[in-house]
Amino acid sequence: MKVLNLHSVALGLLGSLISLATVGTLSAEAANVTAWQFNPGGNRLEFTTDTAVQPRAQWLVDTSQLVIDLPGTETRYAIQNFNGVIHTVEVTQYDTLTTRITVELAPGYSLNPQQIQFQSVSPTQWVVQLPEPVPQAAENRVPAPVSGDLATLQAIAFSPDGRQLLIQSDRPVTSSGQWRNGQYQILIPDARLARGLTSIPLPAEGSVLQARLRQSAQGVTLSLLPRTGIRFGVATQVSSQELAIAIESSSSQSGRTVAQTSNRSPARPVPQGRVVVAIDPGHGGRDPGAVGIDNIHESEVVLDVAQQVAQLLDQQGIQAVLTRNSDEEIDLQPRVDTAEQARANLFVSIHANALSMERPDANGVSTYYFSNSDLAQTLQDSAVAATGMNDRGIHAARFYVIRNTSMPSALIEIGFVTGAEDEPRLASPQWRTQMAGAIANGILQYVQRHSMTSNR
Ligand SMILES: [Zn+2]
Numbered sequence: 001m002k003v004l005n006l007h008s009v010a011l012g013l014l015g016s017l018i019s020l021a022t023v024g025t026l027s028a029e030a031a032n033v034t035a036w037q038f039n040p041g042g043n044r045l046e047f048t049t050d051t052a053v054q055p056r057a058q059w060l061v062d063t064s065q066l067v068i069d070l071p072g073t074e075t076r077y078a079i080q081n082f083n084g085v086i087h088t089v090e091v092t093q094y095d096t097l098t099t100r101i102t103v104e105l106a107p108g109y110s111l112n113p114q115q116i117q118f119q120s121v122s123p124t125q126w127v128v129q130l131p132e133p134v135p136q137a138a139e140n141r142v143p144a145p146v147s148g149d150l151a152t153l154q155a156i157a158f159s160p161d162g163r164q165l166l167i168q169s170d171r172p173v174t175s176s177g178q179w180r181n182g183q184y185q186i187l188i189p190d191a192r193l194a195r196g197l198t199s200i201p202l203p204a205e206g207s208v209l210q211a212r213l214r215q216s217a218q219g220v221t222l223s224l225l226p227r228t229g230i231r232f233g234v235a236t237q238v239s240s241q242e243l244a245i246a247i248e249s250s251s252s253q254s255g256r257t258v259a260q261t262s263n264r265s266p267a268r269p270v271p272q273g274r275v276v277v278a279i280d281p282g283h284g285g286r287d288p289g290a291v292g293i294d295n296i297h298e299s300e301v302v303l304d305v306a307q308q309v310a311q312l313l314d315q316q317g318i319q320a321v322l323t324r325n326s327d328e329e330i331d332l333q334p335r336v337d338t339a340e341q342a343r344a345n346l347f348v349s350i351h352a353n354a355l356s357m358e359r360p361d362a363n364g365v366s367t368y369y370f371s372n373s374d375l376a377q378t379l380q381d382s383a384v385a386a387t388g389m390n391d392r393g394i395h396a397a398r399f400y401v402i403r404n405t406s407m408p409s410a411l412i413e414i415g416f417v418t419g420a421e422d423e424p425r426l427a428s429p430q431w432r433t434q435m436a437g438a439i440a441n442g443i444l445q446y447v448q449r450h451s452m453t454s455n456r
Contacts, residue, residue: 089104414439
């Protein structure tokens with residue numbers, strides 16, 4: 001699955017938006033998606049919100065869907081059928097604090113996700129320009145259904161070691177997978193369940209907590225509810241009658257381990273009397289965050305910087321708690337929970353920014369706050385002074401982690417992975433150490449200025 005992640009950055013005005021249908025609801029809590037429109041002729045999606053948002057986008061290769069999540073927003077359900085190469089655009093309340101816009105292509109079509117362009121007319125107005133969809137290569141296409149000619153699934157089971165899901169059928173079948181509401185759904189088109197096949201025994205080691213089978217007009221759907229950190233690989237045809245889907249645990253294959261920080265798990269008990277700072281490296285696991293020049297991944301850069309910040313704080317007698325300490329996928333609420341459970345005095349989220357590859361001119365540091373700008377300003381000043389980077393200033397924003405933590409919080413964007421000046425910095429170990437030092441210094445200044453001495 002190819003993932004693009006795009007962060008909100010104000011660009012110059014692109015001109016006024018064309019008339020938009022209002023679909024928003026009123027709420028004092030979250031931002032609202034006030035309008036959206038898809039122009040099928042121009043392959044152009046536009047949406048507006050009543051306060052700034054940070055869209056996150058993913059391209060789902062398997063299902064030819066562009067999924068755009070708007071964290072911290074509410075909306076009203078809507079779906080529009082276009083019946084062209086763009087099939088539908090659906091707007092849903094994905095979870096209580098996320099609006100999801102899904103653009104689905106017609107079956108048999110795909111597009112180059114590198115050519116999807118996000119442009120922010122302003123922090124509340126966005127234009128998403130899709131390239132022209134193209135017919136998929138024949139070998140990648142799901143075979144057209146032949147009426148009455150369905151494969152029969154004879155057995156579905158997890159392998160004894162729990163590392164594979166095995167699907168046995170009377171003839172070759174294909175499958176496609178997608179995440180939906182925390183469940184992984186595997187569709188096996190043009191297939192039916194053998195008589196008596198109604199359930200899947202769960203794997204002994206607990207990687208999957210729930211498994212359901214459903215037969216529909218499209219075929220058979222398996223809905224799996226995995227334990228946190230579980231990922232599903234692509235399906236491989238083991239034989240003409242067996243399909244295997246790999247099950248991976250991010251804890252068993254963490255991308256990066258740092259010896260001196262490996263004991264700093266979020267569960268570590270917090271000693272009394274020390275200032276506690278939660279450090280939140282953005283993204284991780286299946287979500288690489290922003291992907292930039294030379295395939296640099298935000299999730300990897302910010303983990304490295306965050307681990308160094310934590311180490312520096314520890315050396316200064318401040319208890320640092322990392323919300324993740326490896327290349328693992330963690331939702332936003334568990335990050336908030338980690339900070340709350342540790343009774344952190346401060347919360348600092350570390351991200352890197354991105355714009356399209358066509359905007360190497362966008363570079364620099366910016367910091368976001370929700371209610372109080374003091375911590376953000378301190379971090380921003382420290383980072384700019386230490387690195388000499390372009391100062392993009394501090395801004396109020398409604399990012400989930402800074403909005404839902406009870407302690408003073410800030411989210412720093414340490415540079416642009418798509419920036420011609422910033423990318424070499426983000427890739428450089430020396431620069432990362434420098435930035436980590438600047439963030440740790442900013443935190444220390446804030447702690448000293450506010451005479452913080454112990455846990456709340
Ligand atoms: Zn990010």
